[in-house]
Amino acid sequence: MLYCALALVAWAPAHADDYADVSKLAKAGKVVEALNKTNEYLSKHPTDPQMRFMKGVLLTEQNKSDEAIAVFTKLTEDYKDLPEPYNNLAVLYAANGQYDKARAALEKAIRTNPSYQTAYENLGDIYGKMASQAYDKALALGSSTAAPAKSKLTMLRTFSTSTGGKIVGAETMVAQAPAPAAAPARPAAGTQPPLISQLPPQNAAQANAPQRIPALSVSPPPATAPKVAATVAPVPAPAPAAAKPLPAPVPAPAPAAVKVAAAPVPAPLPAPVKAAPAPAPAPVKVAAAPAPAPAPVVAPPPAKVEPPKPAKPEPEKVAAKPDTSERDAVIAQVNGWAKAWAAQNVDSYLGYYSQQFEPPKGVSRKAWADERRARIEGKGRIHVEIAAPEVKIDGNTARVTFRQTYESDRLSARSRKTLVMVKNGGKWQIKQEVSGN
C-alpha cells in the first residue's frame, strides 16, 4: 500500500525518473537508499513538495517520527490546502497517542476541501438516522421510525470550493486579506501549488488506490513499536468499508487545475462544469446518496457574477460611498441572522427569511423550515461566525458574501456564503442563500 502510494506520488513528468528511482528503492525495502536519494534531490530542489512528501513517508517508515512530523508540518505551512500532509501528521500524532493534535490535523485536512465537510456531515446524518432506527428497535419505541423524515442532507450547490482546492484557496486568501503586502506574495507562491493539487487526482485516477494517505499508516512499522503505536496503527490501515463504495473523491480533471494555475482569474468557470461529478460524497452504500451529485450544475452562475479580480479595493470603495446606512442595515441583519442561528433560536432565525425565500432543492418552504428546525435544534451547541462581509446593494436587493465559520458539537466548517437579500417594508430579509462562492 505504502509503495503504491509512493509510486503514485511519482508522477511529475519533469522529475519522473527521480521519483521512480526513489519509489523503486522503497519498494525493494531499501529505505535508507531511497531516503538518500530523496535528500540528494532535495538539496537541489529544496522546495519540491512531492519529494518532501516522500521524504516524510520514508522517515515514517524508518520510525523517525519526529523528523517525519517536522517534514509534514513544514509542508502544511507551505501548502495549507493540501489534505495529505495534515493527514499524515494525524497518523503520526495518533501513533504517539497525541489524539488532540491528530484530531486537529484531521480537521484541517477536511477543511482543505469543503465538499469533504459536506460529505462528512451528510454521512453523519445518515449514520444518525440509522442509529435512531437502531435505538428504536433497542428500546421498542417504534414511534419515530414511523416518520422517516426527508433527508436533512445538505446538497452541494456549487463546487467551486470543493475540487480545485488550490485555486479557491488562493482566491479567498486574496479576497479576504486586504493587506496589500499579502497580494503580491501570492502570485509567487502560485507557481508551485498546481504541482500538488495534482497529486490527489493523479492518485485517484492512476490506480484504484484511494487510500493514498492512510496507506502511510501501514508503515508505522514492525512490532518494535511501543504499545500505543501497536493499538493506534491498525486503525486507518484497513479502511475496508470506505475503500470501495467511495469512489475517488477528487477526480478534478488535472488539466483544469493546470490551466487555472496559468491563468488564475478566468479559470473557475470551466473548472466547475467539467468536474461536476467530483464533489459527490456518495456516503456509503446506505442511502445511495441521492443528494449531492447533480448539484453543481445549478449554482455556479450567480456566484460567477460578481467576484471581480482583486477583491481588496472593493470594501474600501463601498465604505467610501455615502449610503453606508443601508449597508449597515444589511450587515446588522446578517449578524442578527447568525446570532439567532448560533443561539438555536429557530423562530427568530426563520424570521430573517423573506416570504419570497427560495428554499434549495425546490422543496416547499414548510419542508425547508422543518428541516432547518430539526437540524438546528438537534445540535448540542452551535457557533457561527461571520467574517469579511462584502455587500452589494442594488435598489431593494442586496448581495452579501462573507466567510462563515460554523462549529457544532459534530462539525466545524468554514465556507463562503452568499445571501441575497430583499428589502420588505424597510427591512432586509433573506431571499436566497448560496454556499460556496
Add this chain to the structure above:
Amino acid sequence: MSHLAFLRKWRAGSVLGVVLLSLMGGELSYAAKKPVRAQAARKANPEELLNDIYKDLASHDLGSAQRKADALVEAYPNFRLGHLIRGDILLMHTRPVTNLGAMAPPGAETRLADLRREAAVRLQAERPAPTLLPRALLQMRKDQKHALIVDAKHSRLYLYENTNDGPRLLQDFYVSQGKLGINKLKEGDMRTPVGVYYLIGRLPGVKLPDMYGKGALPLDYPNDWDKINGRSGSGIWVHGTPPETFSRPPLSTDGCVVVSNDDLNFLTRTVEIGKTPILIGDQVEFVSKEQLDKDLRQAAELVETWRRDVENRDDASLKSLYSARFKSAADEDINAWLDKNRYLPGAKKITVTVSDPSFFRQPSQEEVIVSNFTQQIVIGKFRHAVRKKQYWAKEGKNWKIVAESNVS
C-alpha cells in the same frame, strides 16, 4: 474520501476506550485474555458476538465492529441490546459516544437503564479459570450427569457436567431473575428463591402462554428448609422468553429464572428431570480442588458422625446433631421424628451404611449443606434402605441438621 474513513476509525478508537471503561471496569483485561472459542458451524452465540464487537472497538476497528453489529441484529432481530450497541456504533463513525445508548432518544429511560444493566452483566460475565471449581458442587451423585448453578449476583447460569475428574463447565448463560432480586419469602414478592433445588418437570412451550417462550422447567420450590422457614409461593420455573424479545432485563421476572429460547431448548435437552440439581444464590464461589476436597471431607464427616450415632443407638448424641429449629415435613419435632425413624427399636446390634451420597452447598451467605444419601440398616437378616435428604446449617461454630426427609 480516505480521510473520512480514517477519521471515522480514529474517532471511534479514541472514544471507545471511554465506553469500555465505563462499562467494564476492570474486566477489560480479563476479556482480552479469554481464549477465543472455536467458531464452529453452530449459530454464533450473540454474547460472543457482543464481546467480539467490544474487542473490535477496543482495538479501534470500527469497521469490523460495525460489520459484526450488523450481523448480530440480522441473526437476532429481537436482541434489543444488539440494536442499541449497533446504534452507538453507527454514531461512532462521526462523533464521540461516551456511554452505551448515550444518544438514545428520551422517553424510554427505564428500558435504556435495563439494557445498560444487561450489557454490563453480559460483558462482565466471568468464566472461572479451568482449575477452579464451583464450591457449591461438593459432590454430585454418580448418576447425576449435570448440575446448574445460578449466580444471582452476576445474572449467570452455569451448566456443569459431572465427569470422573469432577465437575466440568459446559456452558454459561445470561439469566434474568426476580424484579426485586433474590431471597424469596412469600407468594408474589417478585423474588427468586435461594437454595438447593431440583428440576422436576418439562413443560413444552406450545402448552403455555407466550410469555414463557419455548417452554419451562419447574423447580421444587419450596424445599424442606424453605417450608421450615415459612417461605411460601410456588411455580418457580426456568423458562424462555416471549417472541418479541430475545432476552429480558437482568431484574425483570416475578421470581422465575429466564433464559433465551435457544438456551432453554438446549437446557431442556440436557437436563434430567428429577435428577438435575439447580443451586441458586448470590455467593457463587470458584475454589481450588484442594479447598473443595476439604469442604467435602467436612461435609462427609457430618454425615458420618450422624451415621455412627444411629448405628450406636446413642440417642443423646444423635439428638445433639439436630437443631432446636428442627421440624420434619409433617411438622413433627425432633423426638417424634427420631421415634418414627427408629427401625426395630429393640434390636441391639445394628449396622448402618451410607451410600451414593451427594453434597451441595447452598451458594449464599447463609451456610447450608444439603446431603442426599441412601441409608441402609442391617439387623440380622433384616435389611432396610431409605433415601434421605438432610439440610445441615451452621449454627455458631457447629453444623446442625435443620431439616430431614425421606425421599421415596
